Each structure stands twice: as C-alpha cells, then as structure tokens.
Amino acid sequence: MKLYIGGKQARPDSGYSIEVRGADGRLLGEAPLGNRKDIRNAVEAARKAEGWAKATAHARAQVLYYIAENLSQRGEEIAGRLAAAVGREQAQAEVRTGIERIFSYAAWADKYDGAVHNPPFRNIAIAMNEPLGTVGIICPAEAPLLGFLSVMMPAIAAGNTAIAVPSEAYPLITGDLYQVFETSDLPDGAVNIVTGRASELLKILAEHDDVDAIWCFGDEASGATAKALSTGNVKQVFTNEGRAIDWFDAKQGEGRWFLHHAHQVKNIWVPYGE
Amino acid sequence: MSIVEKFVSMEYGPAPEDPREALTWLDRHERRFGHFINGAWQPPVAGGYFSTADPSTGEKLAAVAQGTAADIDAAVRAARAALGPWQALSGHARARHLYAIARLVQKHSRRLAVLETMDNGKPIRESRDIDIPLVARHFYHHAGWAQLLEQEFPGFVACGVVGQIIPWNFPLLMLAWKIAPALSTGNTVILKPAEFTPLTALAFAEICQEINLPRGVVNIVTGDGSTGEALVKHADVDKIAFTGSTEVGRAIRKATAQSHKKLSLELGGKSPFIIFEDSDLDSAVEGLVDGIWFNQGQVCCAGSRLLMQESIAEKLTAKVRDRMTTLRIGAPLDKAIDIGAIVARVQLERIERLVNQGVAEGAICWQPPTALPSRGLYYPPTLLTNVHPTSIVAQQEIFGPVLAAMTFRTPREAVEFANNTAYGLAASVWSESINVALHVAAQLKAGVVWVNSTNLFDASCGFGGYRESGYGREGGREGLFEYLEPAWFKHAPALKRAARRASKMPTPPCRPLTGR
Numbered sequence: 001m002k003l004y005i006g007g008k009q010a011r012p013d014s015g016y017s018i019e020v021r022g023a024d025g026r027l028l029g030e031a032p033l034g035n036r037k038d039i040r041n042a043v044e045a046a047r048k049a050e051g052w053a054k055a056t057a058h059a060r061a062q063v064l065y066y067i068a069e070n071l072s073q074r075g076e077e078i079a080g081r082l083a084a085a086v087g088r089e090q091a092q093a094e095v096r097t098g099i100e101r102i103f104s105y106a107a108w109a110d111k112y113d114g115a116v117h118n119p120p121f122r123n124i125a126i127a128m129n130e131p132l133g134t135v136g137i138i139c140p141a142e143a144p145l146l147g148f149l150s151v152m153m154p155a156i157a158a159g160n161t162a163i164a165v166p167s168e169a170y171p172l173i174t175g176d177l178y179q180v181f182e183t184s185d186l187p188d189g190a191v192n193i194v195t196g197r198a199s200e201l202l203k204i205l206a207e208h209d210d211v212d213a214i215w216c217f218g219d220e221a222s223g224a225t226a227k228a229l230s231t232g233n234v235k236q237v238f239t240n241e242g243r244a245i246d247w248f249d250a251k252q253g254e255g256r257w258f259l260h261h262a263h264q265v266k267n268i269w270v271p272y273g274e
Numbered sequence: 275m276s277i278v279e280k281f282v283s284m285e286y287g288p289a290p291e292d293p294r295e296a297l298t299w300l301d302r303h304e305r306r307f308g309h310f311i312n313g314a315w316q317p318p319v320a321g322g323y324f325s326t327a328d329p330s331t332g333e334k335l336a337a338v339a340q341g342t343a344a345d346i347d348a349a350v351r352a353a354r355a356a357l358g359p360w361q362a363l364s365g366h367a368r369a370r371h372l373y374a375i376a377r378l379v380q381k382h383s384r385r386l387a388v389l390e391t392m393d394n395g396k397p398i399r400e401s402r403d404i405d406i407p408l409v410a411r412h413f414y415h416h417a418g419w420a421q422l423l424e425q426e427f428p429g430f431v432a433c434g435v436v437g438q439i440i441p442w443n444f445p446l447l448m449l450a451w452k453i454a455p456a457l458s459t460g461n462t463v464i465l466k467p468a469e470f471t472p473l474t475a476l477a478f479a480e481i482c483q484e485i486n487l488p489r490g491v492v493n494i495v496t497g498d499g500s501t502g503e504a505l506v507k508h509a510d511v512d513k514i515a516f517t518g519s520t521e522v523g524r525a526i527r528k529a530t531a532q533s534h535k536k537l538s539l540e541l542g543g544k545s546p547f548i549i550f551e552d553s554d555l556d557s558a559v560e561g562l563v564d565g566i567w568f569n570q571g572q573v574c575c576a577g578s579r580l581l582m583q584e585s586i587a588e589k590l591t592a593k594v595r596d597r598m599t600t601l602r603i604g605a606p607l608d609k610a611i612d613i614g615a616i617v618a619r620v621q622l623e624r625i626e627r628l629v630n631q632g633v634a635e636g637a638i639c640w641q642p643p644t645a646l647p648s649r650g651l652y653y654p655p656t657l658l659t660n661v662h663p664t665s666i667v668a669q670q671e672i673f674g675p676v677l678a679a680m681t682f683r684t685p686r687e688a689v690e691f692a693n694n695t696a697y698g699l700a701a702s703v704w705s706e707s708i709n710v711a712l713h714v715a716a717q718l719k720a721g722v723v724w725v726n727s728t729n730l731f732d733a734s735c736g737f738g739g740y741r742e743s744g745y746g747r748e749g750g751r752e753g754l755f756e757y758l759e760p761a762w763f764k765h766a767p768a769l770k771r772a773a774r775r776a777s778k779m780p781t782p783p784c785r786p787l788t789g790r
Contacts, residue, residue, distance in 0.1 A: 119732035
C-alpha cells in the first residue's frame with residue numbers, strides 16, 4: 001500500500017511502514033508511515049483541487065454515484081480482504097452499508113440547497129451553502145471502510161477537498177479505494193489519504209494553517225487535541241466528543257448533521273422588489 | 275436667521291432626546307445593580323462594584339457588580355435547576371415567553387434606546403432606529419422558532435446550560451442574538467455583558483421579571499474579562515457562545531478544548547467595501563458612510579477597507595471627503611448627530627495608535643475640519659489613502675471610524691485584494707452590473723455579502739464569519755443548530771470498544787518499505 005496524494009500513489013517521505021495485524025495477531029500487510037512532509041504535500045494537492053467546489057452539484061453527485069458503482073463491482077473482493085481485520089459478517093455489512101451511504105450523499109449533493117430570505121427591507125438574502133475548503137479528517141478506527149466513507153462522502157459531496165487519515169486499526173482497506181477513485185472521475189487531489197500514526201498526523205493537520213477544518217473521530221483525548229491545536233487559523237472542529245457512533249445505523253451515521261458541518265452559510269443580500 | 279439662510283447653512287439646533295425615563299429607571303435602582311441570578315437581584319459574593327460611565331461626558335451612570343467564580347457558580351446552578359422545567363414546557367409556552375419579551379422590548383424601546391446611547395456613546399438615531407427594533411425583531415422571529423421547533427427540528431434537543439459573552443458595540447442587540455435562539459431551543463443561559471456597557475442587559479433582566487420568565491432561565495452576571503473566563507471554565511456549562519476579538523476567541527477555544535462544551539465564535543473582521551467604476555457613486559458614498567461610520571466604526575463587520583476601481587478613485591475620494599465634512603459629530607443623545615463617542619479611553623487610544631502607525635507606514639491621513647466636542651471621548655471620521663495592502667491599517671481590525679482606501683484595476687484583482695485577509699466576516703460590493711456584482715460576490719470569502727447595500731441585518735439571516743472571523747451563525751435556521759444537538763448524540767455512550775482495542779494494541783513496528 002502507498003499514500004494517495006494529488007491523485008497519485010506516493011511513497012511516504014519517511015521510507016518506513018507500519019505492520020498491520022488482525023485481531024488474531026496475524027500480519028495482514030504494511031501501511032506507509034506518513035509524516036509532516038506527506039501531510040504538507042497532501043494539503044497542497046487538496047488546495048490545488050479546489051476547482052471541485054466549483055463543479056456543479058450534479059457533477060459531484062455523478063462522481064459519487066460512480067464511486068458507489070465501482071466499489072460495488074469490487075465489493076466481494078474488498079469484503080474478503082476486510083474480513084481478515086473485522087470478520088466476515090462486519091466486512092460484508094461495511095461494504096453493503098458503505099455503498100448505500102455513498103448513494104445517500106450522491107443524492108444529497110444536489111439537494112442540500114440554500115435558502116432565500118425575505119428580510120423586512122427592499123432586499124432578498126440568498127443563503128448559499130458553501131463548502132469549508134480543505135478539511136483534515138481523522139477517520140473512525142472501528143469501521144475501517146464504512147467509517148471512512150461516512151465522513152469522507154459528506155465532505156466531498158459538499159465540494160470540500162480532504163486529507164484523510166484512515167482507521168489506524170486497518171488502514172489497508174482504503175488502499176483498495178484508490179483504483180475506485182481513479183476510475184470514478186474524481187479530480188486529482190479532491191481526496192488525499194495519508195496513513196500512519198493517527199495521533200501524530202492529527203497534530204500536524206490541526207496545526208496546519210492552510211487547512212480550514214478538522215474532523216476528528218476517535219477517543220476523547222484526540223478530540224481535545226484537535227480543538228486545542230486548531231486555534232492558529234481558527235479552524236472549525238467537528239468531533240464525536242469521544243462518544244460512540246453506530247456507523248451501521250443511518251440515523252446516526254449519515255445525514256443533515258454531517259452536511260451541516262460540511263458547509264458554511266454565506267448570505268448574499270441583493271436589492272429586490274419595488 | 276431667515277429660512278433662506280437656514281437652507282444655505284443647513285445648521286441644526288440642538289435636538290436632544292429626553293433622557294428622563296432612563297435616568298428615572300437608574301434612580302429607581304439607586305444607580306447600583308447586583309447580578310441577576312435565579313430571577314432576583316443578588317449582590318456580588320466577593321467582587322464588589324465597579325462603575326459604568328457615559329463616554330460622551332465621562333459622568334458615572336451606575337455601579338455594577340464585578341462577577342467572580344462564586345457568582346458564576348450560583349448562576350450556573352440556577353440555570354441548571356431551571357433547565358428541566360423550561361424544557362418540559364411546550365414549544366408554544368416557550369414561544370409565549372419570547373413573544374412577551376418582544377412586546378416589552380417595544381414597550382420600553384425609548385428607555386432602552388436612551389440607556390444604550392448613554393452607556394455606549396452611539397448616536398440615539400442608531401439605537402432608536404436600528405438596535406432596539408432589531409432586538410424586538412429577533413425575539414419575535416425566535417418566538418416563532420420555539421413554536422415550530424418540534425416540527426422543524428425533529429430528533430434534536432437543546433445543548434443545555436449555555437454561557438454567553440457579548441461585546442460592547444451593540445450591547446442589547448448582541449444579547450438578543452444570543453438569548454433569543456438559546457431560549458427558543460430550550461436552553462437556559464448565563465449571559466455576561468461587556469464591562470463597558472452592562473446597563474441594557476440589566477434592563478433586560480427586569481423585563482424577564484416583568485413577564486414572569488421562570489427563574490433561572492436567564493441569568494445576567496456583570497464583570498470584566500475575568501468574569502467571562504470563570505464562565506468559560508465552569509465545568510457544568512454545555513455550550514459557550516462568544517462575540518468579540520479573534521484573540522480572545524482563540525483563548526476560549528483552548529480553554530474549552532478538554533471539555534465537551536459546544537462553541538460558537540463571532541470574531542473580528544476587516545471587511546472590504548468594493549466600488550466598481552460603473553457604480554452609482556452617490557449611493558456608494560452613502561453606503562460607505564453607513565459601512566464605516568455607523569457606530570463610530572466600532573462594528574465587527576465594518577467596511578473598513580475601501581477598494582476602488584482605479585478609474586474612479588480620484589472622483590470617489592473627493593466625494594467621500596465632501597461627505598465627511600458634513601458628518602455631524604457630537605452629543606450622542608442629539609437626534610441630528612451622525613457620529614457619537616468612542617466607548618472607552620482604551621479604545622480611543624488603540625485607534626490613535628493604529629492610525630499613527632499607518633501614517634508611519636506611508637498612509638496619507640485626511641480628517642474633516644469639524645470641531646470635536648470639548649469633553650468626552652471622540653475620534654473624527656478618518657480617511658487613509660495611499661495605503662499599502664500589507665500596512666497594519668489594511669490588515670488589522672481598528673474598530674474605529676477609520677477607512678483605509680486602496681485601488682484595484684480588474685474584478686479579478688478586486689477579489690484577490692478583498693480576500694487578502696485572515697478574516698472573512700462581511701463584504702460590500704457596488705456595481706450597476708448584476709453580472710459583475712454577483713460574479714464577485716460568489717468569490718468572496720465572507721459570511722455576508724451586501725450587493726449595493728451595507729450593514730443590513732435580520733433575524734432570519736444567519737450572521738457569522740469565514741476563516742478567522744469565527745464559526746457558527748447567529749440568526750435564521752442555521753443559527754439554531756448552534757444551540758441544538760441530535761438527541762441520540764447527546765446520550766451516546768463513550769467510545770469504549772475502540773479505545774480498549776487501541777490500548778491493547780502494541781505500537782506497531784516501523785520498517786523500511788520494501789519493493790516497488
């Protein structure tokens with residue numbers, strides 16, 4: 001497995017990797033040990049890809065549907081590999097629910113509309129839901145594939161670009177997605193993936209002044225770190241506050257709550273009326 | 275003087291608003307206020323009293339209590355005790371309370387406006403015609419949200435006990451922006467007004483008593499920054515909402531990092547005011563007057579950076595200078611006054627310091643020959659030209675009546691200059707071409723963009739910033755999310771499984787990558 005930066009697979013700057021073992025201790029593979037330089041490259045790539053925000057909502061929806069379709073085609077194979085880490089049953093459920101989740105955000109991509117307000121002046125105010133920009137995401141450890149999709153899809157459906165640190169427990173599964181992204185017309189750099197020690201990469205992302213927001217799904221301590229280190233450029237911080245989210249439950253794992261955090265409202269006041 | 279002569283000179287006689295009702299109210303309280311905790315006035319536990327003064331005269335208006343951790347604790351306990359019963363009320367019952375507040379704000383609007391002007395120094399025209407009507411509007415609008423909450427936000431519940439810290443530039447309006455959405459969603463609050471301007475918040479406390487708002491739902495604790503700090507650090511507060519400087523916003527983020535307090539921040543700004551060559555220049559100049567000289571420029575979204583298209587720069591600055599000479603500066607209670615007093619000496623000194631530094635960096639300073647009042651804290655309207663985009667007066671928030679003017683050539687350059695700031699609160703764009711205006715508006719990194727207008731606010735429109743201007747919105751549907759959480763999330767168990775697995779997991783070894 002390699003890193004995924006700017007649409008290309010990249011060797012980590014460190015030249016080192018981490019062993020990834022299953023619950024039974026069996027060696028499952030190796031993931032690159034990403035460091036500050038890899039994050040820096042990934043942030044640069046994500047910034048360059050901000051044209052993604054200007055793509056039409058329809059186009060973004062289309063790309064998400066392609067991702068779902070291509071993941072679906074390789075579903076059996078990916079579930080098979082994921083099974084080594086989380087067991088057969090959960091692996092199949094992660095792939096199945098994961099595809100549904102992508103569909104859900106493909107659906108939302110052209111429906112999370114703004115609003116038009118009628119203030120008591122000779123104006124209307126057009127409330128636009130705009131993306132945040134570049135988001136650094138620490139993915140949940142507990143559902144390596146579904147967790148990644150549950151946080152990445154709302155971020156990119158909104159038009160953000162992202163740098164994700166996948167589940168530390170089993171980062172290898174995101175490696176299987178590179179090909180899926182490449183065949184789905186996702187612009188290079190819209191999604192970047194840096195594996196490694198999540199706690200270290202979190203600090204680098206939180207302190208990086210060219211990252212607009214931090215999403216951190218992990219234990220209480222990592223949420224606190226994300227908040228404390230995010231003050232340089234006043235990043236928006238979205239965490240699970242150390243609480244459990246049932247990613248398999250659509251009520252908890254998807255929807256407006258995530259979309260709300262993926263957008264910021266810009267109100268444009270325009271003269272209107274008599 | 276004949277009528278004809280008056281038309282020529284356009285001189286106004288004094289037209290002071292009657293302050294008696296506000297003064298009677300102050301006297302009725304013997305010009306001394308405790309904290310408002312659990313529905314009653316409470317003397318400060320340990321902090322004693324400090325005085326608040328009229329910045330236009332320097333005269334002391336009243337003594338108010340200095341809140342300490344003990345007062346904050348009492349207020350938090352009252353808010354916590356009130357939370358259950360307040361949430362047990364129906365949305366309709368809460369709506370009635372908010373509606374009653376709105377009605378009383380209107381009933382007492384003259385007293386509130388005068389009090390605001392005396393405590394803050396802003397022209398009575400602004401407090402009477404803008405601040406107080408918007409306060410009432412905010413409570414009406416949010417009475418509606420209380421009524422509709424269950425229908426419109428199914429599955430969401432209130433954060434709980436909310437600590438709110440507000441600035442001195444729009445004292446009662448900022449209170450309304452904080453308290454109205456919090457109450458409509460079923461939270462209870464502890465509000466700390468700004469040290470310089472606590473009086474209208476205390477008048478609001480009396481309104482809460484007058485409408486029989488359940489005890490403890492609204493608590494007002496006065497004091498300085500240390501009082502705010504005690505509120506931010508209190509362990510039993512579920513959310514902090516802050517409006518103020520970016521520097522303090524950062525400190526609050528750090529101080530709450532170890533907690534689960536939800537946080538919304540409305541911070542500073544250095545908002546661009548962009549005028550294209552095809553604008554209606556006279557309208558744009560009037561807009562500019564409102565944009566930077568409204569409330570003496572002590573406005574977080576003030577249009578403090580004038581970006582003019584090069585072709586009209588000379589003509590426009592001449593018009594601006596002309597208009598500046600007609601601005602009336604003086605006693606804020608006078609109804610014909612455009613520019614009132616600066617809130618406090620420390621603020622006046624900050625403005626002077628920044629302008630001097632800007633001039634040292636090459637800016638050319640122009641001020642109208644209007645005489646300032648002989649006493650009180652005043653600063654003349656100021657135009658800085660020849661400002662380099664990296665100059666301190668182009669980058670830092672001055673929070674005073676100071677406009678820094680720069681030029682641009684193309685729309686693209688306008689956007690570049692406009693976004694060349696760490697902030698992103700507001701922007702104003704002037705052009706008679708709808709294409710140019712909306713093309714630029716789309717590219718501005720700002721929470722509010724006004725096309726051919728400026729400084730418009732409404733309860734239905736979320737207000738808040740991009741970037742270092744903070745996060746979260748106040749007003750509208752988006753503003754309510756700051757006071758709500760998904761019910762399942764509020765009660766979700768701690769993430770145990772993964773944490774246990776992580777701690778059992780040995781640190782994986784690192785080794786050089788092989789192959790490929």
